[in-house]
Amino acid sequence: MYEVIPFGGITSPKGFLAGSTYCGIKTGGRDLSLVLSQVRCVAAAVYTTNRVLAAPILLTRDHLHDGWAQALIVNSGNANACTGPSGYSDAELMARAAAEKVGISVEDVVVASTGVIGVELPLDKIRAGVEAIVLSPIGGHDAALGIMTTDLVPKEAAVRTRIGGTQIVVGGMAKGSGMIHPNLATMLAFITTDAALDVGFAHQALRRAVDESFNMITVDGDTSTNDMVLLMANGVAGNAAIREGSPEAEVFQEALDRVATDLAKAVVRDGEGASKFIEVAVEGAATRDDARRAARAVAGSNLFKAAVYGSDPNWGRILAAVGYSGAEVNVDKVDISISGISLMQGGLIQQFDRARVSALLGEKDVRVEVNLHLGDYRAVAWGCDLTEEYVRINANYTT
Amino acid sequence: MYEVIPFGGITSPKGFLAGSTYCGIKTGGRDLSLVLSQVRCVAAAVYTTNRVLAAPILLTRDHLHDGWAQALIVNSGNANACTGPSGYSDAELMARAAAEKVGISVEDVVVASTGVIGVELPLDKIRAGVEAIVLSPIGGHDAALGIMTTDLVPKEAAVRTRIGGTQIVVGGMAKGSGMIHPNLATMLAFITTDAALDVGFAHQALRRAVDESFNMITVDGDTSTNDMVLLMANGVAGNAAIREGSPEAEVFQEALDRVATDLAKAVVRDGEGASKFIEVAVEGAATRDDARRAARAVAGSNLFKAAVYGSDPNWGRILAAVGYSGAEVNVDKVDISISGISLMQGGLIQQFDRARVSALLGEKDVRVEVNLHLGDYRAVAWGCDLTEEYVRINANYTT
Numbered sequence: 001m002y003e004v005i006p007f008g009g010i011t012s013p014k015g016f017l018a019g020s021t022y023c024g025i026k027t028g029g030r031d032l033s034l035v036l037s038q039v040r041c042v043a044a045a046v047y048t049t050n051r052v053l054a055a056p057i058l059l060t061r062d063h064l065h066d067g068w069a070q071a072l073i074v075n076s077g078n079a080n081a082c083t084g085p086s087g088y089s090d091a092e093l094m095a096r097a098a099a100e101k102v103g104i105s106v107e108d109v110v111v112a113s114t115g116v117i118g119v120e121l122p123l124d125k126i127r128a129g130v131e132a133i134v135l136s137p138i139g140g141h142d143a144a145l146g147i148m149t150t151d152l153v154p155k156e157a158a159v160r161t162r163i164g165g166t167q168i169v170v171g172g173m174a175k176g177s178g179m180i181h182p183n184l185a186t187m188l189a190f191i192t193t194d195a196a197l198d199v200g201f202a203h204q205a206l207r208r209a210v211d212e213s214f215n216m217i218t219v220d221g222d223t224s225t226n227d228m229v230l231l232m233a234n235g236v237a238g239n240a241a242i243r244e245g246s247p248e249a250e251v252f253q254e255a256l257d258r259v260a261t262d263l264a265k266a267v268v269r270d271g272e273g274a275s276k277f278i279e280v281a282v283e284g285a286a287t288r289d290d291a292r293r294a295a296r297a298v299a300g301s302n303l304f305k306a307a308v309y310g311s312d313p314n315w316g317r318i319l320a321a322v323g324y325s326g327a328e329v330n331v332d333k334v335d336i337s338i339s340g341i342s343l344m345q346g347g348l349i350q351q352f353d354r355a356r357v358s359a360l361l362g363e364k365d366v367r368v369e370v371n372l373h374l375g376d377y378r379a380v381a382w383g384c385d386l387t388e389e390y391v392r393i394n395a396n397y398t399t
Numbered sequence: 400m401y402e403v404i405p406f407g408g409i410t411s412p413k414g415f416l417a418g419s420t421y422c423g424i425k426t427g428g429r430d431l432s433l434v435l436s437q438v439r440c441v442a443a444a445v446y447t448t449n450r451v452l453a454a455p456i457l458l459t460r461d462h463l464h465d466g467w468a469q470a471l472i473v474n475s476g477n478a479n480a481c482t483g484p485s486g487y488s489d490a491e492l493m494a495r496a497a498a499e500k501v502g503i504s505v506e507d508v509v510v511a512s513t514g515v516i517g518v519e520l521p522l523d524k525i526r527a528g529v530e531a532i533v534l535s536p537i538g539g540h541d542a543a544l545g546i547m548t549t550d551l552v553p554k555e556a557a558v559r560t561r562i563g564g565t566q567i568v569v570g571g572m573a574k575g576s577g578m579i580h581p582n583l584a585t586m587l588a589f590i591t592t593d594a595a596l597d598v599g600f601a602h603q604a605l606r607r608a609v610d611e612s613f614n615m616i617t618v619d620g621d622t623s624t625n626d627m628v629l630l631m632a633n634g635v636a637g638n639a640a641i642r643e644g645s646p647e648a649e650v651f652q653e654a655l656d657r658v659a660t661d662l663a664k665a666v667v668r669d670g671e672g673a674s675k676f677i678e679v680a681v682e683g684a685a686t687r688d689d690a691r692r693a694a695r696a697v698a699g700s701n702l703f704k705a706a707v708y709g710s711d712p713n714w715g716r717i718l719a720a721v722g723y724s725g726a727e728v729n730v731d732k733v734d735i736s737i738s739g740i741s742l743m744q745g746g747l748i749q750q751f752d753r754a755r756v757s758a759l760l761g762e763k764d765v766r767v768e769v770n771l772h773l774g775d776y777r778a779v780a781w782g783c784d785l786t787e788e789y790v791r792i793n794a795n796y797t798t
Contacts, residue, residue: 052722052730082718082730084747117715118748225719302701303793310794316516319481320624323451331451331481348483349517386794388787394702395709395785 001161002255005169008158009140010035012171013194015236018139020146023129025122026077026115032129033146035072035190036102041232042196043069043110044203046210048227055080055087056111057228059095063107067199069232070108072190073098074147075126076175077115081225090121097130112188114149114176114226144173147188151175152270157262161255163248166239168195170255174263189214189229189263195252196235201244205253206231213260216292216381217268218300229260268382273390276308277365282322283378284371290327291379297325298368299383309385311361313354315343322370333373339366400560401654404568407557408539409434411570412593414635417538419545422528424521425476425514431528432545434471434589435501440631441595442468442509443602445609447626454479454486455510456627458494462506466598468631469507471589472497473546474525475574476514480624489520496529511587513548513575513625543572546587549792550574551669556661560654562647565638567594569654573662588613588628588662594651595634600643604652605630612659615691615780616667617699628659667781672789675707676764681721682777683770689726690778696724697767698782708784710760712753714742721769732772738765745772 011018020033043064047057063069073094080087095109113121136142144154158171172191197205210229235241242248269277280298285291298304301321307314315336322329332347339360342350360366410417419432442463446456462468472493479486494508512520535541543553557570571590596604609628634640641647668676679697684690697703700720706713714735721728735743738759742751759765 050719050722051726051728052718082715082743082746082748225722306790306793309790312794316481319451320449323449323624327450329450344481347481349481386790388790391705391708391785391787391790394705395711 001251002159002258003161005158005160008171009156010143010171010173010190010192011137011140012158013169013192015039015194015234016192017135017137018143019133019135020142021129021132023125023132025075025125029148030142030146031075031077032126032133033074033143034098034130034133034135035143035192036135037070037232037234039234039236040068040070040108041234042067042199042202043230043232044206045228045230046207048225050225050227052225054113054226055083056091056113057226058088059091060110060112060228063095063110068108069110070104071098071102072110072112072230072232073130074112074188076147076149078113078119078121079115079117079226080113080121081117083118083120086120090123093123094121094126097127101130110230112226112228114147114188140171140173147173147175149176150272155263155266155270157259159255159258161251163195163239163242163251166237168193168237168239170259172259172263174267176267187214187227187267189260191229191231191256191259193231193233194235194237195233196237196239196241197233198241198243201242201249202231202233204244205249205256208253209256209260212257213264216296216379217264218296218381218383265382268384271384272393273387274384275387276385278308278368278383278385279365280368280370280381280383281378282370282372284373284375285377285379286328286375288377288379291377293325294322294327294370294372295379295381297321298370299381302386305383305386308361308366309387311358313338313343313357313361315349318368318370319344327372328374329372330374335371335373337369339363400650401558401657402560404557404559407570408555409542409570409572409589409591410536410539411557412568412591414438414593414633415591416534416536417542418532418534419541420528420531422524422531424474424524428547429541429545430474430476431525431532432473432542433497433529433532433534434542434591435534436469436631436633438633438635439467439469439507440633441466441598441601442629442631443605444627444629445605447624449624449626451624453512453625454482455490455512456625457487458490459509459511459627462494462509467507468509469503470497470501471509471511471629471631472529473511473587475546475548477512477518477520478514478516478625479512479520480516482517482519485519489522492522493520493525496526500529509629511625511627513546513587516624539570539572546572546574548575549671554662554665554669556658558654558657560650562594562638562641562650565636567592567636567638569658571658571662573666575666586613586626586666588659590628590630590655590658592630592632593634593636594632595636595638595640596632597640597642600641600648601630601632603643604648604655607652608655608659611656612663615695615778616663617695617780617782664781667783670783671792672786673783674786675784677707677767677782677784678765679767679769679780679782680777681769681771683772683774684776684778685727685774687776687778690776692724693721693726693769693771694778694780696720697769698780701785704782704785707760707765708786710757712737712742712756712760714748717767717769718743726771727773728771729773734770734772736768738762
């Protein structure tokens with residue numbers, strides 16, 4: 001029960017301003033973005049599971065400890081990772097520059113960085129850049145451009161829905177896909193809403209949305225030291241704060257899930273060297289975890305991804321990936337189809353029109369369906385094909 | 400305390416005969432191998448962890464239930480997987496053909512198959528092939544040729560050592576690397592010895608050897624439905640049966656580990672499209688499991704593998720892989736070196752000669768060393784680079 005806002009983004013919700021500039025951290029294009037809410041926001045974040053955490057992640061975790069934030073400063077071109085003890089204080093100085101510009105407390109600033117690692121942040125450039133940024137209520141698109149590294153397109157999404165009688169909006173922007181160019185790395189997503197949220201609910205809702213979106217995509221299986229998904233809710237829409245378990249919570253969750261999923265899919269579509277988008281839907285799993293493992297294993301299998309690149313209807317690689325995923329599977333019950341054509345039913349290979357399936361695998365979008373017939377759980381994962389271009393990009397990149 | 404036997408293989412231990420033939424299952428080369436011990440053997444096997452098990456694996460598990468075997472029949476070109484209920488009885492008929500040829504009980508025959516899946520075994524060809532095979536005490540090399548699918552070279556190894564005053568030999572052969580060409584798939588390894596082993600010790604020794612060898616290699620992270628490692632010990636050397644915990648057990652374990660490791664490394668060197676061999680040694684881990692996870696994560700990282708292909712000294716990808724491996728890591732303590740040159744010490748990037756490291760990455764053999772400085776555990780994993788050729792092979796293969 002939501003409506004997609006065409007060309008919507010992080011400033012689609014009321015009360016958010018954004019802008020970006022080019023300050024010379026990277027060698028071309030905008031490299032510094034600022035997002036500001038007119039009032040303090042309930043804020044929650046989900047961080048990389050990588051045990052090596054970059055300085056901006058550590059600082060953001062500290063600043064979000066109280067559950068509130070008002071601004072976000074992000075640079076591309078330098079990840080401020082593996083920079084020794086000065087990394088944290090540099091991240092703090094970056095937050096301070098933003099706080100001073102807009103007149104808020106430094107603890108209310110969230111910091112994110114993406115780019116080369118092992119190089120100190122050029123703080124002078126960042127300070128000058130912060131000064132130069134012009135904030136605007138239609139600056140979301142500029143902000144989305146400023147966080148790009150090797151991304152080919154900016155990634156934005158927004159939806160509107162109603163909470164009680166009040167219209168609320170959820171918007172967002174994202175960059176990069178997992179560990180694509182790990183030294184120009186990082187998956188970052190920032191989501192804003194003008195809905196009022198209870199602090200506890202904000203955390204739960206974000207974690208749930210990430211679980212069904214960013215945690216179900218895979219480009220190459222690697223995760224970076226800087227990954228983060230942030231949610232800021234400023235309550236400017238004027239609804240009563242949404243609490244866990246209420247009917248409003250479900251409406252909001254649906255809207256948030258849609259924005260998160262749209263951004264996650266956009267990240268996959270723009271995966272390094274990717275030529276095709278693969279959706280893997282698993283149903284009939286014995287547990288939720290089984291459904292998720294199986295879907296992700298198929299979407300993440302190098303061999304299946306290479307087969308999709310070659311338009312080869314290789315059901316054997318799908319079955320093998322389900323088999324090693326750890327999910328419970330009884331091969332005599334498994335159904336497999338590719339883009340609507342059944343290849344295997346009850347574990348038996350079907351007579352299928354190979355040329356037709358191969359032609360469907362030639363499309364930009366490929367859908368794999370697997371039914372394990374062992375239970376009621378389902379999950380969807382998204383990935384991209386593995387191409388010679390992927391190898392070329394990642395082999396020829398120079399540290 | 401062992402000696403490598405040049406050009407040794409599965410018939411290097413006393414009392415083993417082997418041979419192979421071309422019977423038309425695949426379109427070129429030998430495709431059926433038979434190994435026979437002159438007396439019954441203590442036998443143990445480790446199977447694929449894939450939940451989808453091919454029929455020959457199920458049959459072999461049943462036949463090895465009593466811990467004894469005397470012969471091994473292996474075909475390449477057809478995996479007898481996903482063949483419905485007739486798969487098991489076909490595997491049994493294949494075992495029966497071998498048993499009748501050599502005059503032993505069908506329950507003492509181990510069966511393995513590798514090749515296309517979803518196609519019934521051509522039993523008539525196999526029966527004729529079994530008849531045609533000439534067994535010989537120097538037939539090990541022929542047997543190693545008969546189990547190849549997309550392998551470019553046969554893989555064999557053997558060592559000799561002394562148990563008490565008695566000379567004993569361990570030999571083996573292997574094929575394929577994990578889920579390379581999953582429809583012409585499968586990693587198979589067969590190890591023979593003329594040492595006498597206690598049944599319980601045989602199982603433990605094999606599991607331990609597999610843990611340090613085949614479980615530490617990765618080509619593309621996929622595992623097949625037909626993977627198996629088999630150990631057959633015929634006791635012809637005349638030593639007293641080796642028991643767990645004895646000094647002789649350690650001597651035997653060392654020899655077995657060497658053969659298993661040599662075969663595992665040969666599988667990686669022959670990985671699909673591989674141009675370089677990567678050894679990853681992790682030390683200073685807090686636990687054994689941490690050391691193993693970290694080593695495997697680096698060896699298995701698509702991004703690092705692509706960097707090695709491109710001779711890029713990308714320490715960031717090594718650090719990131721260690722970080723997401725699940726191992727405990729404190730980035731301020733991590734040392735990283737590539738082929739002897741230190742890139743990171745105590746979490747700080749070193750000044751290093753980029754051209755020199757790049758040149759070392761141009762060699763056929765690359766060694767990565769990581770010290771986590773958190774404990775005393777170490778592990779070594781082996782992998783290969785990710786090349787455009789890998790993608791081409793796997794994209795252009797037709798099911």
